[in-house]
Amino acid sequence: MKIAVVGTGFAGRTLAGGLAELGHQVTIGTRDVAETLARTKADVMGNVAYPVWAETHPHIGLAPFAEAGAGADFFVNAASGAASIAALTATGAENLAGKVLLDISNPLDFKNGFPPNLFVKDTDSLGEQIQREFPEARVVKSLNTMVGNLFVTPKAVADGDSTVFVSGDDADAKRIVTELLASFGWNDVIDLGGIATARATEMMVQVRLLTMTSIGTPMFNFKIAR
Amino acid sequence: MKIAVVGTGFAGRTLAGGLAELGHQVTIGTRDVAETLARTKADVMGNVAYPVWAETHPHIGLAPFAEAGAGADFFVNAASGAASIAALTATGAENLAGKVLLDISNPLDFKNGFPPNLFVKDTDSLGEQIQREFPEARVVKSLNTMVGNLFVTPKAVADGDSTVFVSGDDADAKRIVTELLASFGWNDVIDLGGIATARATEMMVQVRLLTMTSIGTPMFNFKIAR
Numbered sequence: 001m002k003i004a005v006v007g008t009g010f011a012g013r014t015l016a017g018g019l020a021e022l023g024h025q026v027t028i029g030t031r032d033v034a035e036t037l038a039r040t041k042a043d044v045m046g047n048v049a050y051p052v053w054a055e056t057h058p059h060i061g062l063a064p065f066a067e068a069g070a071g072a073d074f075f076v077n078a079a080s081g082a083a084s085i086a087a088l089t090a091t092g093a094e095n096l097a098g099k100v101l102l103d104i105s106n107p108l109d110f111k112n113g114f115p116p117n118l119f120v121k122d123t124d125s126l127g128e129q130i131q132r133e134f135p136e137a138r139v140v141k142s143l144n145t146m147v148g149n150l151f152v153t154p155k156a157v158a159d160g161d162s163t164v165f166v167s168g169d170d171a172d173a174k175r176i177v178t179e180l181l182a183s184f185g186w187n188d189v190i191d192l193g194g195i196a197t198a199r200a201t202e203m204m205v206q207v208r209l210l211t212m213t214s215i216g217t218p219m220f221n222f223k224i225a226r
Numbered sequence: 227m228k229i230a231v232v233g234t235g236f237a238g239r240t241l242a243g244g245l246a247e248l249g250h251q252v253t254i255g256t257r258d259v260a261e262t263l264a265r266t267k268a269d270v271m272g273n274v275a276y277p278v279w280a281e282t283h284p285h286i287g288l289a290p291f292a293e294a295g296a297g298a299d300f301f302v303n304a305a306s307g308a309a310s311i312a313a314l315t316a317t318g319a320e321n322l323a324g325k326v327l328l329d330i331s332n333p334l335d336f337k338n339g340f341p342p343n344l345f346v347k348d349t350d351s352l353g354e355q356i357q358r359e360f361p362e363a364r365v366v367k368s369l370n371t372m373v374g375n376l377f378v379t380p381k382a383v384a385d386g387d388s389t390v391f392v393s394g395d396d397a398d399a400k401r402i403v404t405e406l407l408a409s410f411g412w413n414d415v416i417d418l419g420g421i422a423t424a425r426a427t428e429m430m431v432q433v434r435l436l437t438m439t440s441i442g443t444p445m446f447n448f449k450i451a452r
Contacts, residue, residue, distance in 0.1 A: 115426070118348050122432075123338075158451035165433070192436040200341065200432035206348075207391070207426035210418040211450055219452060224437055225384035226446035 004029055004072035004095075006065065006087050008036050010047040011104060011148035012078025013057075018152025019076075020060050022183055027061035029068030029091055036062060045218075069095035074102070074176075075137070081107040081126055082119065085133055097136035100173045102180075103127050103198075104143040104151075106205045115209045118202065127167060127198030138173035141198035142166045142181065145208065147218040152184045154221075162221035163188045167197040190224060230255055230298035230321075232291065232313050234262050236273040237330060237374035238304025242286050244378025245302075248409055253287035255294030255317055262288060271444070295321035300328070300402075301363070307333040307352055308345065311359055323362035326399045328406075329353050329424075330369040330377075332431045341435045344428065353393060353424030364399035367424035368392045368407065371434065373444040378410045380447075388447035389414045393423040416450060 003026045005016040012028065020026045030036045039049040047053075054062065061068070069075070069091035079087035084105050088096065107126040108116040120126055127141040142164060143151050154160040164186050168174045178189050192200060204222070212218045229252045231242045238254065246252045256262045265275040273279075280288065287294070295301070295317035305313035310331050314322065333352040334342040346352055353367040368390060369377050380386040390412050394400045404415050418426060430448065438444045 112349075115423075121429070122344050122347050162449075162451040190437055190440050192433070192440055197341075197432075197436050200436050203347070203429035204433055206423075207418070207430055210423050210426050211416055214416050214418055215450070215452065217452070220450050221452075223388075223449040223451040224441070224446050225388040225449040226441065226443065 001025070001073040002071060003027070003074045003076065004068040004091065005076040005078055006068070006091050007077070007079035008050050009078060009080070010043060010045065011151070012076060013050070013053055014148045015076055015078060015104070015151050016060050017057055018184055020057070027063050027068040027072070029063060029065040029087070031065065031087070031090065033062055033064060065090035066092050072099065074100050077101060077103040077105055077130065079105060081105045082109070084126060084130060088130065088134060093134050093136070096134050099137060100176050101130070101134070101137040101139045102177055103130055103139055103141050106144050106202050108205065115206050118205070121203055122199055125196070125198040125202050127195050127202070131169065131195045138168070138170040139195055140166055140168035140170070140173050140177040141195065141201060142177055145201050145204050146221045149219060150221055154185045157219055157221050158223065160185055160187065162223040163190055165190050165192050165201050167192050167195055167201065169194045188224070227251070227299040228297060229253070229300045229302065230294040230317065231302040231304055232294070232317050233303070233305035234276050235304060235306065236269060236271065237377070238302060239276070239279055240374045241302055241304060241330070241369070241377050243283055244410055246283070246286050253289050253294040253298070255289060255291040255313070257291065257313070257316065259288055259290060291316035292318050292321070298325065300326050303327060303329040303331055303356065305331060307331045308335070310352060310356060314356065314360060319360050319362070322360050325363060326402050327356070327360070327363040327365045328369070328403055329356055329365055329367050332370050332428050334431065341432050344431070347429055348425060351422070351425040351428050353421050353428065357395065357421045364394070364396040365421055366392055366394035366396070366399050366403040367421060367427060368403055371427050371430050372447045375445060376447055380411045383445055383447050384449065386411055386413065388449040389416055391416050391418050391427050393418050393421055393427065395420045414450070
């Protein structure tokens with residue numbers, strides 16, 4: 001598949017790398033290519049700047065949002081929550097039409113510090129906002145309940161014995177995402193229902209971040225133990 | 227200890243039974259003893275009416291809220307979320323003063339059907355509302371992320387390999403609750419921080435209920451896999 005990953009942050013990059021290793025043709029979309037390539041600072045979690053990462057991933061493209069989106073078969077929204085609608089709009093509603101859009105974002109609002117609040121929750125979600133804004137896209141929310149390090153390497157914690165959730169209105173799109181997750185090694189994928197169930201997984205972000213602080217590492221995942 | 231369990235529902239009863247088995251003197255508080263003892267119908271989850279349960283637990287008392295609260299050393303709030311403040315007020319702020327109050331409630335609002343919404347979330351929580359209303363009580367939020375069946379029998383799923391969270395401003399109260407949890411067999415207790423972190427665990431209720439629907443059983447628990 002030709003895949004467009006919207007957003008240059010650590011989570012999107014990690015997924016881009018995993019998708020490229022599966023043999024897909026991956027382009028990362030950004031607002032300003034020159035600005036992205038001029039970055040030098042690591043992010044708050046200590047992840048290296050985009051150009052440093054790109055050196056070790058020369059097979060992954062970088063392009064303006066619309067160019068990354070043109071002709072892509074599959075999309076990943078890996079922009080920050082607050083920037084997601086604008087980044088997807090720049091990627092092009094016409095490009096997204098009919099395509100699977102894997103949305104891994106969370107509606108984080110850091111204006112009150114840590115832990116963040118959510119700018120939408122409970123009675124609506126960012127996943128639903130995206131689906132409403134791009135009604136022809138086939139939005140599937142997933143992977144938003146864990147640190148990016150685990151997306152393509154679930155065995156990095158508990159030998160892979162943990163859970164990933166999917167939410168979406170399009171059953172075939174959820175099947176495609178579930179197969180993709182399986183190809184990364186995910187074997188406990190729980191389908192929560194329609195895209196409205198993204199409310200539930202987006203609201204897990206506070207307990208995830210507080211747990212990270214409590215146990216001193218982001219390297220964990222939720223497991224539905226039964 | 228002399229323990230008052232506020233509320234006659236399945237969750238409170240289960241905890242009352244477990245606490246009595248540990249040798250504590252347990253009284254369940256209710257608004258109207260005669261009304262409680264006249265119940266005959268099972269609840270929506272199929273749990274038997276209070277009098278049927280009470281027949282097999284003759285050592286556990288039933289009393290009006292204030293009477294249950296008088297002289298108790300330890301309190302459990304097992305009332306429904308919406309009824310919690312009123313039930314605790316009837317139990318008596320003077321009785322709660324200085325005592326540990328284990329709050330297992332969730333702020334569920336079913337007026338829009340299933341899954342329920344939350345009547346407080348993200349920037350506040352029911353745990354904090356209770357702590358503010360009863361500033362002299364030592365509120366510890368815990369056990370609100372699982373079905374009541376597991377409270378005192380964690381080994382009922384995954385051989386006990388799952389997680390319980392605690393939130394509270396009083397470190398000594400959290401220690402007391404953590405020891406109580408350990409006596410039930412909980413060996414992965416994660417301290418998330420102050421009572422404000424109850425926001426995080428209360429917001430997990432949607433994903434828990436959707437997961438119950440998806441996998442077809444309430445008999446599971448969150449595990450922080452690491």
